[in-house]
Amino acid sequence: MLEIVYQDEHLIVINKPHGLLVHRSSIASDAKEFALQLLRDQVNRRVSPVHRLDRKTSGLLLFAFEKEVEIALHKQFQEGLIKKKYKAILRGYAPDQMDIDYPLTNDNGVVQESFTSFITLARVELDIAFGKHPTSRYSLVEASPTTGRMHQLRKHFAHIFYPIIGDRKHGCNKQNKFFKEQWEMTTMLLHASELEFMHPVTGEKIHIHAALQDEFKRMMELMKWENS
Numbered sequence: 001m002l003e004i005v006y007q008d009e010h011l012i013v014i015n016k017p018h019g020l021l022v023h024r025s026s027i028a029s030d031a032k033e034f035a036l037q038l039l040r041d042q043v044n045r046r047v048s049p050v051h052r053l054d055r056k057t058s059g060l061l062l063f064a065f066e067k068e069v070e071i072a073l074h075k076q077f078q079e080g081l082i083k084k085k086y087k088a089i090l091r092g093y094a095p096d097q098m099d100i101d102y103p104l105t106n107d108n109g110v111v112q113e114s115f116t117s118f119i120t121l122a123r124v125e126l127d128i129a130f131g132k133h134p135t136s137r138y139s140l141v142e143a144s145p146t147t148g149r150m151h152q153l154r155k156h157f158a159h160i161f162y163p164i165i166g167d168r169k170h171g172c173n174k175q176n177k178f179f180k181e182q183w184e185m186t187t188m189l190l191h192a193s194e195l196e197f198m199h200p201v202t203g204e205k206i207h208i209h210a211a212l213q214d215e216f217k218r219m220m221e222l223m224k225w226e227n228s
Contacts, residue, residue: 104150154170
C-alpha cells in the first residue's frame with residue numbers, strides 16, 4: 001500500500017518510496033510496479049501525475065483526479081508557483097548556504113536556466129578512512145529548486161563537487177561503492193520532503209510534509225542526525 005499523505009475530492013499526494021517508477025517507461029523495462037497504477041488500484045479512481053520524481057528519489061508525488069485540476073497544477077509548476085523542498089545527504093562539508101545558478105542541457109540539447117538554493121542542516125566527520133583520507137565527511141542539506149529540470153538537484157550538487165550519496169549517474173562511484181560495502185546501502189539519499197501550492201479549486205494554501213523513508217532514516221541515525 002502506498003502512503004497517502006493528503007487527499008480530497010480533487011487531488012491526492014503520496015510519499016513515494018525509493019525505487020518506484022512514477023509510470024511505465026521504456027528506459028526501465030525491468031520495472032513491474034508503478035506509482036500510477038498502484039495508486040489507481042488503491043483508491044479505485046483514475047489519477048494523473050502532475051509532476052515527476054526520479055525512480056530512486058523518494059517523497060511527495062502529486063496526482064490529480066480531474067483533467068482540469070491537472071492542467072491548473074501543471075500551470076502552477078510551469079510558473080514557479082509551487083514551492084518544493086528536498087532533503088539530501090552529500091559527500092563532503094557543504095557550505096552553510098548557497099545559490100546554484102547553473103544552466104542545464106536537456107535531452108534535446110536545449111540549454112535551460114536552472115536555479116537551486118540550499119542550506120546545510122548538519123555535518124558529520126566519521127572516524128572511518130576513505131581512500132587517502134583518514135576520516136569521512138558528509139552533509140545533510142535542504143534544497144529548494146525554483147526550476148524543475150530533469151535531474152536538476154543531482155546535476156547541481158555534482159557541479160559544485162558535493163554529489164548526492166547513491167546517485168550512480170551523476171554522483172561519486174567511489175562513495176557509492178563505499179556505502180554499499182560499509183553499510184549495504186544502495187539507495188539514492190534524495191527525498192522530496194515538502195510541497196506548498198494553492199489548491200486550484202478551493203484557493204486554499206496547501207502545505208504538505210513527507211516523512212523520510214526507512215533507508216534514509218537509517219543513514220540519518222548512522223550519522224547521528226536523528227533530530228535534524
